[in-house]
Amino acid sequence: xxxxxxxxxxxxxxxxENVLATKMAIEELGMEGIVTEVKTxxxxxDLDGLVIPGGESTVIGTLxxxxxxxxxxxxxxxxxxxxxxxxxxMIVLSxxxxxxxxxxxxxxxxxxxxxxxxxxxFGRQKDSFESEISMDKIGLFKFPGVFIRAPSIVEAGKDVExxxxxNEKIIAVKxxxxxxxxxxxELTGDISLHKYFVSLIKKKN
Amino acid sequence: MIPLSGDLGNTKGVVKEKVGxxxxxxxxSTLKRGFAHMLKNGVVxxxxxxxxxxxxxxxxxxxxxxxxxxPSDVRKAGGVARTASIRIIQEIMDSVTIPVMAKCRIGHxxxxxxxxxxxxxxxxxxxxxxxxxxxHHIWKWDFTSPFVNGARNLGEAxxxxxxxxxxxxxxxxxxxxxxxxxxxxxxxxxxxxxxIKSIYDAGDEQDLISVARELKVSYSLVExxxxxxxLPVVNFAAGGISTPAxxxxxxxxxxxxVFVGSGIFKADDAKERAQAIVLATxxxxxxxxxxxxxKMIDERQSMLGLDxxxxxxxxxxxxxxx
Numbered sequence: 001x002x003x004x005x006x007x008x009x010x011x012x013x014x015x016x017e018n019v020l021a022t023k024m025a026i027e028e029l030g031m032e033g034i035v036t037e038v039k040t041x042x043x044x045x046d047l048d049g050l051v052i053p054g055g056e057s058t059v060i061g062t063l064x065x066x067x068x069x070x071x072x073x074x075x076x077x078x079x080x081x082x083x084x085x086x087x088x089x090m091i092v093l094s095x096x097x098x099x100x101x102x103x104x105x106x107x108x109x110x111x112x113x114x115x116x117x118x119x120x121x122f123g124r125q126k127d128s129f130e131s132e133i134s135m136d137k138i139g140l141f142k143f144p145g146v147f148i149r150a151p152s153i154v155e156a157g158k159d160v161e162x163x164x165x166x167n168e169k170i171i172a173v174k175x176x177x178x179x180x181x182x183x184x185x186e187l188t189g190d191i192s193l194h195k196y197f198v199s200l201i202k203k204k205n
Numbered sequence: 206m207i208p209l210s211g212d213l214g215n216t217k218g219v220v221k222e223k224v225g226x227x228x229x230x231x232x233x234s235t236l237k238r239g240f241a242h243m244l245k246n247g248v249v250x251x252x253x254x255x256x257x258x259x260x261x262x263x264x265x266x267x268x269x270x271x272x273x274x275x276p277s278d279v280r281k282a283g284g285v286a287r288t289a290s291i292r293i294i295q296e297i298m299d300s301v302t303i304p305v306m307a308k309c310r311i312g313h314x315x316x317x318x319x320x321x322x323x324x325x326x327x328x329x330x331x332x333x334x335x336x337x338x339x340x341h342h343i344w345k346w347d348f349t350s351p352f353v354n355g356a357r358n359l360g361e362a363x364x365x366x367x368x369x370x371x372x373x374x375x376x377x378x379x380x381x382x383x384x385x386x387x388x389x390x391x392x393x394x395x396x397x398x399x400x401i402k403s404i405y406d407a408g409d410e411q412d413l414i415s416v417a418r419e420l421k422v423s424y425s426l427v428e429x430x431x432x433x434x435x436l437p438v439v440n441f442a443a444g445g446i447s448t449p450a451x452x453x454x455x456x457x458x459x460x461x462x463v464f465v466g467s468g469i470f471k472a473d474d475a476k477e478r479a480q481a482i483v484l485a486t487x488x489x490x491x492x493x494x495x496x497x498x499x500k501m502i503d504e505r506q507s508m509l510g511l512d513x514x515x516x517x518x519x520x521x522x523x524x525x526x527x
Contacts, residue, residue: 167225
């Protein structure tokens, strides 16, 4: 294959929106590549990059564990594959997650992104909000933040770069080739963050 | 991609406020419809207790729907069915991390207000409960919380979306354990969508206007839907789903996910069945995986179910003409 192969983990959640945003990002960057929905370890093993979309982190984690996808994603991350985790996807990437109300959770996680996450940190759906945020470190000075029952990062390890904060809460991070956001760029029509992620894949190859 | 637009401008449900140094907006269409997008490819399970909610979460439910009685018990009990006890809804909200939904009666604006104040994640204006106003559904743009509504055909679905529903589900025939009506409803919607898409593709504006009149819905919404060739919001199947194969079948008809009502907790193998239905919904494209899911349940443990032909109460007809 000549171009890059980016997968969208298609277990549960807003997969189609990420397929579209990633395709547009590849096109605008003038790169060669394909975007596919992936569910199985075999499909994941072929990838150069992966997006874990928004959804319910307990569902995405549990079902990826059942068919061996979680193990395969771990191997691929260890070998350097860039991954973009959005909301639930960021939770699945993390080492530790607790819920604001329910407390400590025993849910399957990839145990890679060195952060501790508080789920539903802003409250329930009625508290979901839109707000303009910024990620100056990667050149995105204005970005439409769409926060849906969003998590935040309460502790970040020394290798974790903080890309954005909403007041005192950490809402976007980068650790090596891994990006995690608490908000949903795929719902906004602004593909600049997807473009940034895709460009990481280019650099690796 | 499903569009997230569709705002009526500054409706009562949209709240702008300053949080620290940030300006924020709540209750927009993007947030309401976006919430429904996060449920896609998932299973929402009806529950009546904290224990059932925890079984649902452990099984991989994407959300739970709290009722006072499961739909089949509502059917048996007769009388007036109302929104669930707030105390139970709150206990469930405090014990699971997944979204919690609850039902209010069709047209009952204040039951919905109470549920919004309780902070449930989505309100189902549902035909399972006894309607408070058969002629008017709730004007859902007035709420910051998102709503899901039932529909049997494209007209009902679009009228509910026009009132502000952020998500649609088929009505099916609740509490029967019989998937037949849900199948008819989703096929009705699909057939009508194909019809209006072909009118749109042919550029026949006059015919599209007559469709809008026939469906009793605004031209702009008909045009948007026709151009998409699908509903402009997430569309789930509901009503009578009892087995993994039921769920997988409805996914093949183009549903974005499923609601399971009585089918799980009226069965004698609820825990295994809940897991099996989640597996079948996730891996519906793979018949071998659906077979494995179907193997996890025992048909002798399924709820007996009802023929939908001779029912005394057809819940699906509630609020359907409005």
